[in-house]
Amino acid sequence: DDLEAFIKGLPKAELHVHLEGCLTPQLAKRLAKRNDMPLPDSVKKASTAEGFAFHDLTSFLAIYYPAMEVLQTAEDFADLAMDYLTKAHQQNVRYVELFFDPQAHTSRGVPFPTVLNGYRNGLLKAQRELGISASLIMCFLRDMSAEFAMATLMDALPYKDVIIGVGLDSDERGNPPRKFAKVFGRARQEGFLLTMHCDIDQQDSVKHIRQAVHDIGVDRIDHGTNIVEDAELVELVRQKAIGLTCCPVSNSVVTSDFKGKEILQLLRQGVRVTLNSDDPAYFRGYVNENIFKVAWETDVTRKELVQFQRNAFAVSWLSSWRRDRYL
Ligand code: ES4
Ligand code: ZN
Numbered sequence: 001d002d003l004e005a006f007i008k009g010l011p012k013a014e015l016h017v018h019l020e021g022c023l024t025p026q027l028a029k030r031l032a033k034r035n036d037m038p039l040p041d042s043v044k045k046a047s048t049a050e051g052f053a054f055h056d057l058t059s060f061l062a063i064y065y066p067a068m069e070v071l072q073t074a075e076d077f078a079d080l081a082m083d084y085l086t087k088a089h090q091q092n093v094r095y096v097e098l099f100f101d102p103q104a105h106t107s108r109g110v111p112f113p114t115v116l117n118g119y120r121n122g123l124l125k126a127q128r129e130l131g132i133s134a135s136l137i138m139c140f141l142r143d144m145s146a147e148f149a150m151a152t153l154m155d156a157l158p159y160k161d162v163i164i165g166v167g168l169d170s171d172e173r174g175n176p177p178r179k180f181a182k183v184f185g186r187a188r189q190e191g192f193l194l195t196m197h198c199d200i201d202q203q204d205s206v207k208h209i210r211q212a213v214h215d216i217g218v219d220r221i222d223h224g225t226n227i228v229e230d231a232e233l234v235e236l237v238r239q240k241a242i243g244l245t246c247c248p249v250s251n252s253v254v255t256s257d258f259k260g261k262e263i264l265q266l267l268r269q270g271v272r273v274t275l276n277s278d279d280p281a282y283f284r285g286y287v288n289e290n291i292f293k294v295a296w297e298t299d300v301t302r303k304e305l306v307q308f309q310r311n312a313f314a315v316s317w318l319s320s321w322r323r324d325r326y327l
Contacts, residue, residue: 006302007291012093013312014276014287016222016245018169019100019119020068021279022084025052031070031079042066051284057254060282061171068104077118078125084280085126085134091288096134097317099167102152103141112155120162135317137195139167140183142175149183157190164317165193167222172202177211184216193317195220200255206230213242220245220315225262234269243272243315248293249285250278260298267304274312
């Protein structure tokens with residue numbers, strides 16, 4: 001209807017989307033064929049015409065990492081980036097900050113420069129052919145060691161033209177922000193901006209968010225909606241204008257609650273919350289579908305839907321990243 005057209009027409013920025021989470025079964029099949037390799041079992045079992053099928057975080061991760069096997073050459077990484085950016089462009093997304101997990105590739109023998117040259121070429125092609133702008137945020141896998149993260153940070157130093165910040169993802173349980181304090185301190189010294197996943201309803205969510213703000217000094221938090229449990233933390237995040245990148249469809253898959261009420265409450269309290277897709281090929285929702293979910297299932301107004309996008313551009317790293325320092 002009319003509201004749907006309104007949402008589709010909004011100029012959008014997306015700040016929380018994992019490149020490896022944009023690998024559709026269709027693209028995985030094409031890449032497997034091109035690389036003359038069998039389709040990984042996990043892809044074969046879990047894929048349908050509509051996308052991947054799974055029901056919680058564990059069953060998600062059990063397909064997510066094995067499916068990446070099909071990504072072998074720089075061209076594969078470029079095609080993955082271009083595939084997602086084509087879809088984002090069709091949804092009137094103007095600017096994207098894309099997460100990627102280099103350790104998921106280097107740990108299976110794909111060289112770091114292959115990943116980066118591929119993604120960089122994909123981003124340049126999308127800018128040239130579609131006019132959509134994108135940058136990379138390199139995530140460390142938090143269930144791997146701080147030493148491996150530091151070595152990965154060193155690998156990234158020659159790629160500051162395209163990597164604007166660092167983040168932290170994968171399994172949060174038992175892997176608090178503090179584990180990576182030294183790595184993030186060095187990343188800041190190197191000029192990278194900082195963000196971190198603080199996932200929905202984890203053990204010690206609020207404690208982890210406090211560590212991210214106080215001990216790490218993050219510029220943004222990915223998810224982070226559990227701050228609603230602590231009024232002081234809400235006020236601190238509001239005052240510091242720290243953006244929260246929320247992902248309603250992803251929330252509904254991994255926790256069975258999309259957190260629409262909490263997201264809207266935070267928006268109304270003046271926190272810079274944004275709406276994003278997380279792993280769209282797996283959760284079956286790009287950014288518009290995430291906004292539709294909030295629109296259909298809460299009492300959000302059109303003005304507030306505009307505010308989500310104002311927030312996204314405001315807490316994006318478009319203006320704070322001084323690309324000219326590195327070129
Ligand atoms: C992720 Cl949903 C989710 N959780 C943790 N790590 C991730 N990486 C990509 N998607
Ligand atoms: Zn995420």
